[in-house]
Amino acid sequence: MGEFSLELNEDQIQIQKWVHEFAENVVRPAAEEWDEREEFPWPVVEEAAKVGLYGFDFMAQAMLGDETGLTLPIALEELFWGDAGIGLSIFGSGLAAAGIAGNGTPEQTLEWVPQCYGTADDVKLGAFCVSEPDAGSDVSSLRTRAVYDQANDEWVLNGTKAWITNGGIADVHVVVAAVDPELKGRGQASFIVPPNTPGLSQGQKYKKHGIRASHTSEVVLEDVRIPGSCLLGGKEKLDEKLAKAREAQKNPQVSSGKQPAMATFEATRPSVAAMAVGIARAAYEYSLDYAQERVAFGKPIIMNQAIAFMLADMATQIDASRLLVHRAAWLSRNGTFTNAEGSMSKLHAGRTAVWVTERAIQILGGYGYTREYPVERWHRDAKIMDIFEGTEQIQQLVIGRAISGLRIE
Ligand SMILES: Cc1cc2nc3c(=O)[nH]c(=O)nc-3n(C[C@H](O)[C@H](O)[C@H](O)COP(=O)(O)OP(=O)(O)OC[C@H]3O[C@@H](n4cnc5c(N)ncnc54)[C@H](O)[C@@H]3O)c2cc1C
Numbered sequence: 271m272g273e274f275s276l277e278l279n280e281d282q283i284q285i286q287k288w289v290h291e292f293a294e295n296v297v298r299p300a301a302e303e304w305d306e307r308e309e310f311p312w313p314v315v316e317e318a319a320k321v322g323l324y325g326f327d328f329m330a331q332a333m334l335g336d337e338t339g340l341t342l343p344i345a346l347e348e349l350f351w352g353d354a355g356i357g358l359s360i361f362g363s364g365l366a367a368a369g370i371a372g373n374g375t376p377e378q379t380l381e382w383v384p385q386c387y388g389t390a391d392d393v394k395l396g397a398f399c400v401s402e403p404d405a406g407s408d409v410s411s412l413r414t415r416a417v418y419d420q421a422n423d424e425w426v427l428n429g430t431k432a433w434i435t436n437g438g439i440a441d442v443h444v445v446v447a448a449v450d451p452e453l454k455g456r457g458q459a460s461f462i463v464p465p466n467t468p469g470l471s472q473g474q475k476y477k478k479h480g481i482r483a484s485h486t487s488e489v490v491l492e493d494v495r496i497p498g499s500c501l502l503g504g505k506e507k508l509d510e511k512l513a514k515a516r517e518a519q520k521n522p523q524v525s526s527g528k529q530p531a532m533a534t535f536e537a538t539r540p541s542v543a544a545m546a547v548g549i550a551r552a553a554y555e556y557s558l559d560y561a562q563e564r565v566a567f568g569k570p571i572i573m574n575q576a577i578a579f580m581l582a583d584m585a586t587q588i589d590a591s592r593l594l595v596h597r598a599a600w601l602s603r604n605g606t607f608t609n610a611e612g613s614m615s616k617l618h619a620g621r622t623a624v625w626v627t628e629r630a631i632q633i634l635g636g637y638g639y640t641r642e643y644p645v646e647r648w649h650r651d652a653k654i655m656d657i658f659e660g661t662e663q664i665q666q667l668v669i670g671r672a673i674s675g676l677r678i679e
Contacts, residue, residue, distance in 0.1 A: 293352025438472020
């Protein structure tokens with residue numbers, strides 16, 4: 271087990287510097303253009319693949335080859351400091367990868383995770399498809415059905431997924447579906463839909479408030495047939511899980527096992543929180559510089575306590591968020607994660623990003639409200655951080671249950 275330490279090791283310092291340079295030299299200069307275009311920033315993602323930032327090897331190194339758990343949040347903070355829409359375009363496949371690694375066998379992970387990335391010359395994408403038009407926070411009531419066709423050893427998927435990052439443009443779609451709807455969340459399983467499978471199509475593409483470079487679409491599944499081997503974790507394990515869940519339904523004393531989507535979210539929440547820290551830091555640094563240069567009433571505006579104290583609070587909230595993120599990431603990697611720590615990090619960092627970016631607009635005054643300056647974009651981008659991967663209220667629910675041991679509704 272790694273020791274908890276606030277000091278980054280040599281590798282992490284190198285990675286932090288390397289991602290920061292990419293964010294500063296490649297991502298930031300492209301941010302405004304792709305936000306305005308509202309299109310997936312292929313050239314930037316391809317560039318990230320060329321330097322090795324987008325790809326299986328980097329994700330494996332950041333996620334598995336790091337006993338502290340801090341490498342990934344450090345990299346994400348820097349990347350999202352550059353730009354959140356492009357950052358999510360680069361990291362979006364990581365959600366699919368986490369869904370596969372969290373629910374699949376080691377063989378399935380090795381087969382499918384690299385296909386979520388492709389190669390530097392032929393970039394591919396992954397998508398993690400859980401949410402539906404009528405099931406966002408309430409993941410237990412998914413309507414997408416997976417039915418087993420025993421004669422052909424195939425699964426047949428039908429349903430509509432909503433709000434899917436990389437939906438329809440991904441090569442590998444990881445789909446969470448109900449196998450036994452009566453068992454609600456305990457009756458769900460995760461499936462791989464391989465590239466070019468007939469029946470999977472992109473529905474509407476959403477026009478968004480922020481992170482507009484990131485592609486978000488509906489994914490429609492119409493009689494999508496996939497081989498039995500595409501059930502993550504395998505049939506035997508699923509049958510065991512379903513039997514246990516049915517037993518638990520009859521006898522509440524029996525533990526009913528984990529929900530597949532929940533297992534993924536547990537692992538990814540500190541990562542999302544790290545993204546929020548990156549956006550907040552970008553806005554804080556920008557407004558700190560601005561406040562030292564902008565003169566009003568004959569002196570730099572930072573010489574007013576009203577402005578300096580605002581910046582002091584911003585710096586403090588960002589540091590507090592980062593500490594919560596690093597704690598959650600470390601616990602997650604070292605096996606003592608109880609879920610609430612991940613939710614705490616995301617709750618605090620998401621709120622901080624929204625608040626800090628709003629304050630940054632305030633510090634820039636009228637200029638901050640225009641699209642000539644990046645702070646309004648950062649504010650729009652920040653808002654997603656307390657919506658996806660569990661809203662602010664859902665994090666409070668998870669924390670409330672963890673601290674009380676009660677089934678708070
Ligand atoms: C840009 C973007 C990208 C996304 N990417 C993905 C993706 O790649 N894959 C994926 O599967 N999903 C994705 N999502 C979906 C996202 O996770 C959901 O939008 C989110 O979980 C909220 O669900 P909902 O939109 O249905 O809101 P609802 O669940 O309808 O919630 C509406 C409001 O009610 C509150 N609420 C709901 N239930 C409770 C409760 N029990 N107690 C208190 N308050 C409650 C919520 O906090 C919220 O304020 C994405 C969403 C967006 C906007």
